[in-house]
Amino acid sequence: MKLHFYGAAAGVTGSHTVLDAGDIRVGVDAGLFQGRDSDRNRGGFGHDPRSLGALILTHAHVDHSGRIPLLVKEGFSGEVYSTPATEDLCEIMLKDSAYLMKEEADRESRHPDQRNGEPRPPLYTDEDVSYALRRFKPVDYYKVQDIGGASARFLDAGHIIGSAMVELSVGGRRLLFTGDMGRRGAPFLRDPDRVEEADWLVIESTYGNRDHGDMADRGKRLMEVILETIDRGGNVVIPAFAVGRTQEIIYELNHYAERGRLEGVKTFVDSPMAISATEIYSRHPEYFDEETLRLLSSGDNPLDFPGIEYVRSREESKAINDMKDAHIIISASGMCTGGRVVHHLAQNIGRRESTVLFIGYQAEGTTGRMLLDGAKKIRMMNRDWNVRARVEYLDAFSAHVGRTGLLNWLRSFKEFPRQVFINHGEPEASRSFAEAIRSEFDAEVVVPQAGGKYDLK
Structure with missing residues (x-):
């Protein structure tokens, strides 16, 4: 063989x-x-x-x-x-x-x-x-x-x-x-x-x-990055794979949002595929661990919390960019090779007060990898963009x-x-x-x- x-x-x-x-x-x-x-x-x-x-x-x-x-x-x-x-x-x-x-x-x-x-x-x-x-x-x-x-x-x-x-x-x-x-x-x-x-x-x-960072501390570190950015008046753009990573970020944010730590801060999940994937997660509880099953049986849906909005239409997606208040955007693709996240990057990559937060592996040659490697200029949508936003990476979400x-x-x-x-x-x-x-x-x-x-x- x-x-x-x-x-x-x-x-x-x-x-x-x-x-x-x-x-x-x-x-x-x-x-x-x-x-x-x-x-x-x-x-x-x-x-x-x-x-x-x-x-x-x-x-x-x-x-x-x-x-x-x-x-x-x-x-x-x-x-x-x-x-x-x-x-x-x-x-x-x-x-x-x-x-x-x-x-x-x-x-x-x-x-x-x-x-x-x-x-x-x-x-x-x-x-x-x-x-x-x-x-x-x-x-x-x-x-x-x-x-x-x-x-x-x-x-x-x-x-x-x-x-x-x-x-x-x-x-x-x-x-x-x-x-x-x-x-x-x-x-x-x-x-x-x-x-x-x-x-x-x-x-x-x-x-x-x-190895990765400690999984037990990742929610705390995620909130630190978010709150620091919100205090500066910026937005947090999280390029995330629609399946797996998006759901885990929502899971971590749920803990803090339900305790009022994100009061007044909108969280947008702007990815039709991520929304569909989240629905598939919800209808396949047979794959869940005991902790998640306990949460569901108590009536607490870990994929929903006050202030979260799931965005399907292009019109809703474009409207996010007109918002004046600081907010969080979770959008695909995870390596910034296409999809709606590219448009949100275009709106925020040149803003010193905003943060682009990576939480997953970035393959060589992708826009995400270039940003992590410290690129001062990237090419998206057939034009060059100066990178002024803060770029962060949390490997504990891998x-x-x-x-x-x-x-x-x-x-x-x-x-x-x-x-x-x-x-x-x-x-x-x-x-x-x-x-x-x-x-x-x-x-x-x-x-x-x-x-x-x-x-x-």
Whole structure:
């Protein structure tokens, strides 16, 4: 058997791996490349999608799911297996992705003088998304699913609602993909499942070389940034992923708003996709941890509080920018690569009294990464903007487990996997994590290269 790494190898985005077991070829994830690697989305998958017997999807974030419509468009005709919540989320996220692609293509056609080369059509359309969604087949956690010559089982990854590790069994051997793993003690979700046995392991390394801030203090630090900004008369713009991060910010703000700490300060959730995702969270309590279930049973909805407004229409979104009173805006996209947050940045990036607050990973080449790296000027909406706003980063909101958490999770194995493959990380993070595993577990560790093919020993 061989593993082929076609994405998220020597990088964080574009997750796509294929297990070639001779009689069956199974794909795991088919995500969009983002940031500096985004042009790779137009370079094909590196293999013939028609050869895949099935696709297993770990979770709905577009760097894992965003090329599924393209995979189907290029000939994949098998089933897409995911958890029920992942299927629900993909319906809104993939449609949003198609919309943003169309918007970008329209923008390029309107500004031919600012374009290099011929205009490029969207990777896929809303119709392509609808066709791809028909291939989805939901599978609950822990249920063994036959996929023709192999079987798959989803375990709880604790990253976002419905996120899963994938255990593939072929010929009595087990290959485990962690997908993106969440942190213990995060709001809403149960902690990631512990695993005791696997013959081979593919593990993420987004934060393989560092840890996060203390989760217990993140609400306090969030409020400090907000209140300091409000005192200056500025606005707080929080670029946030619509699924997972937005809901966690609302959860933390809820605690303070219900105690009057945000009295008179409006909080706008300006992202139709985030609103839809929040509704999906509300209708899938079976994924929640005990603390969240207790809150709900007591009548306290952690996704609602005095002063919060969910904004769907463009008119409502534009009206936010006419507000004179200081306010909070939570909007997508999380890396500032498109969406409504770009317009709110345009209104605030030049204001010294305002704050742009990042709470999630920013891929290299994205506007968000440039701002975090201290850029004094950024390009958005076909023009340059001077950066005068305060730029802050709270890493305690990351939905990815850090280095210490990853190593603690690995210590649960009673018999350590014979081979470990480290993907989904920038080169420095993956290499550092690989050395830590070799040192502690004396294991054979591989850091795959993009397009690399490896024998499972």
